[in-house]
Amino acid sequence: MHIDWFVFFAQIVNLLILMFLLKKFLFGRIVAAIDAREAKIAARFAEADRAREEADRAAAVCDAKLKDLEARYEEMIDKARRDAEEYRERLLEKAREEVEFLKKRWIDAFRSERETFLMELRLLAGQQIYAVTRKVLKDLADVDLEERIAQILTERLMALDEEERRRFLSEEADEEEGRLVVVSTAHEIPEDVRRKVAEAIRRCLPEEVEVEYRQSEDVLGGWELRSDGHKIAWSMKDYIDAIEERFNAALHQEILER
């Protein structure tokens, strides 16, 4: 075992030099490179973390917005549905009202028309029946309808007892103005018939009464003797009423069928 002291110190110096050179060319550089890379990686991780945090935040914001939008969407849909329902109800109500109105108007118009029609019917029927009856009586039995009516009225007047006659010529009537009996007919009465009727009246009613003839459509092909508040009449009103009733029923039936 031999130690050469020069070599020994030379080795120490060599190692020190090696240490210096390796520090300069190896460890220093490599450590710096590793540290730089680690720093870069750390920076990248930090950046990635930050980016992820940002992304998370953005995602949270988006999520919140989405939820908000969904909520609003639902709300809007609900509102729209409610509005539509309300609108529909309103429209339906309006339509119903309109239908009601139209129906009412139609019914009113129909009633009015019916009234008019019936009125006309009544009038026409009255006239027609009167004319037909008159002609039939004349042709078949050689009887004058007016005369016959006048006769009937006279008979009725005659049939009245005292009490009834007095009541017919109202007691409350003014004495000075005289008693007025109005004879209403739908048609013109021939003069001789008028005279006969006037005579019959004066015969039946003891007091001096004035007889006045009036033409009126109300009596419908009949005769009417009217004093104050009382009347004696013969008319075809009942017959015509029956016809009208039948007609009315027929019309009503038709409406129901529709």
Next chain:
Amino acid sequence: MEVVAIHQISPDQVILFTWGFVTVNATLVYTWLIMAFLVAGSYLVTGQLSTDRQVSRWQNVLEVIVSGIRSEIGDMVKEGADSYLVFIGTVFLFILASNLFTFIPGYVAPTSSLTTTAALAIMVFFAVPLYGITKQGILGYLKEYFQPNFIFFPFHVMGEFSRTLALAVRLFGNLMSHEKVVAILLAVTPLLFPVVMQVLGLLIGLIQAYIFAILAMVYIASATQSHEETGHETNRNHK
């Protein structure tokens, strides 16, 4: 080619040049070669270092080595691993390079010379108090010699010397004996078996470099930190 004859125990005995007390022997020459290799290799590789993801193959190799050394040091000291890196790293790389080139015919590891291993051990011997004083202060460092009480002072001092001697002789003995064993085996069974021994030699060289560096680090760590903290590690790593 036989540089060191079988009867010569170390490359120190192969003297190439003498001028007064200046002696240039095979140990020095091979040391210079190793140094040149290490420095030139480092210089070439670290000339263009990349800090990006793409790293050259050789830079990767050096990074693996340096990171390995750093992590080994880091396992033993809690902080400031980089301050030991240059010393421990240089010692480790020098011993490793010296030992691994033994597969080249004609090459003799400088570490198979007691002079070199003694120089390495002496450096560790001085590095320990140097680091210890730097980290703990002179009083803090000296106090460690009187733990657990002053009676232990001589034992600590003896320990310092003996472990330095052990460092030097362990490395020298292992390397030198291996070379001798290979030389003898080559004479006895010239085929195949010496190759196996050479492979084994590479392993031994690696292990010895590791052991030397680790022990140096353990000694330094025990000096820079209190015994309570590193005592169990020291015991575990001490061979």
